[in-house]
Amino acid sequence: MKVTSAYIKAPWQCELRTLELPEIPPHGEVLIRVEACGICGSDLFALEEKAKDWQAFGHEVAGVIEQVGSGCEQLTIGQKVVLETSGFCGRCELCRNGRVELCRKAPHFWGGAALGFSDHMIVPAACVVPYEGLSPELACLAEPAGVSMDMVLTADIKLGSKVCIIGPGPIGLMAIPLALRSGAIEVVCIGRSHNEKRLEIASQLGANVVKVDGSLSERIELHGKFDRVLTTAPVQKLPEALQLLDFGGIISYIGFGVGDTTVAFDANDFHVRKLQLRSSYASPGIYLPQALEFLKAGIIPGDKIISHIMELEQIGEAINLYQNEKETTLKIVIRPTFSE
Ligand SMILES: [Zn+2]
Ligand SMILES: [Zn+2]
Structure with a gap:
């Protein structure tokens, strides 16, 4: 399937690309239709310095499962989900000693061909946290709320x-x-x-x-x-x-x-x-179920945190805004547009 995805390279280069993703995700992975993705300070760090090569970006994601690979029977097509940037493996020595927050063998979606600033992305099922009762724009705040x-x-x-x-x-x-x-x-x-x-x-x-x-x-x-x-x-x-x-x-x-x-x-x-x-280096990025509860209860008032909702086509403009207009910008949420 054809996917539109934003790519970046330091310093300050950003472009939209069209690329192919498999219709059926590999074993243990799911295809997500992205509904909302927030711009994070670390995205700006990547743009300024860290992204030495062209790469997809966007990790504060809310979306819908569109297809599941084999071995993901616990997840269903149509389920609304947010994504942990990385989970924990549950099998390494640290995990088995109860220190899952220190796990370094976790499945993650970094390095994928399309990430959150795309219309679709493929991620390990282990990163997927189902949710309901929130708009995608508010739900995508679960990741920074977990941080x-x-x-x-x-x-x-x-x-x-x-x-x-x-x-x-x-x-x-x-x-x-x-x-x-x-x-x-x-x-x-x-x-x-x-x-x-x-x-x-x-x-x-x-x-x-x-x-x-x-x-x-x-x-x-x-x-x-x-x-x-x-x-x-x-x-x-x-x-x-x-x-x-x-x-x-x-x-x-x-x-x-x-x-x-x-x-x-x-x-x-x-x-x-x-x-x-x-x-506090929130990787593995855990606590998402609790973060969703805080958002749902309004204890973390997502509507106050979101300053802008913009379209994927405006990603360059959104980055400019985030970087240069700190007075008026707080959390910018990007929504892909769909011709349905
Ligand atoms: Zn972030
Ligand atoms: Zn582990």
């Missing part, structure tokens, strides 16, 4: 924790209600003043908003004030974020840095203040 859950769980928030979230992007904003429900007595969300719209949403979600345009090092009134810091800011900001922690505090951080990603901080200060720096 946000991972950041919150990694921070190990306790009853009464004072929590600071740096970066009011979709992941940071979704973390606000999750942190509050994890027991935080206070959530402060830090963003730049040009992120007015995002900070307004942060406030609606229950955070106290603090605008910081310069370095956090200069904002001594914030130093030592938080038990937990959750950050999606550029990794080069980690030493500044450490200053916000109180004794025994924990940082949970997410994100790939661009350029030189070496960071330096005072190890003695880190040591005597008993700090912890934890990476």
Whole structure:
């Protein structure tokens, strides 16, 4: 079958291609008709630096199963599904020791000929999570919501924790209600003043908003004030974020840095203040069933997170918007168009 798929190559090249996918997927895989796919910060990282060769992209996917390969009898044609970027194998030593989040042998769909910014894609059945009761646009937020859950769980928030979230992007904003429900007595969300719209949403979600345009090092009134810091800011900001922690505090951080990603901080200060720096790298991308429940319950208010819904033909325009108009852009969801 003929499929339209967006391809990218760093730096900043994007084009739509027409290619062939098999009508019947291979053993253990399913053919998905994509209904919605969100643009993620990591897509921009791929466009800026990581995608050395032309590749398909898009991983925040909601769609419908259109065909199943052999060995996928538990799935049915017509089922609505969201996708885990990678699951876990269930058989390796880590999985068998109960550490599925560390599995490195998981089936995944990276490297496929067509990914989420396509009208169809073929994925391992193990990546597929059925859902109902949400629009595809909202359902595709389950993947970033799972990432946000991972950041919150990694921070190990306790009853009464004072929590600071740096970066009011979709992941940071979704973390606000999750942190509050994890027991935080206070959530402060830090963003730049040009992120007015995002900070307004942060406030609606229950955070106290603090605008910081310069370095956090200069904002001594914030130093030592938080038990937990959750950050999606550029990794080069980690030493500044450490200053916000109180004794025994924990940082949970997410994100790939661009350029030189070496960071330096005072190890003695880190040591005597008993700090912890934890990476929330949500791969395997798990927690999707719970993320769907949070979206359905409105605890993660997907409608506030989505700023734009655009067509696949507009993918180049959408990338431009995401990169250059941070003031008005939050989550852009791409919908393929169908001539049916
Ligand atoms: Zn993502
Ligand atoms: Zn495993």
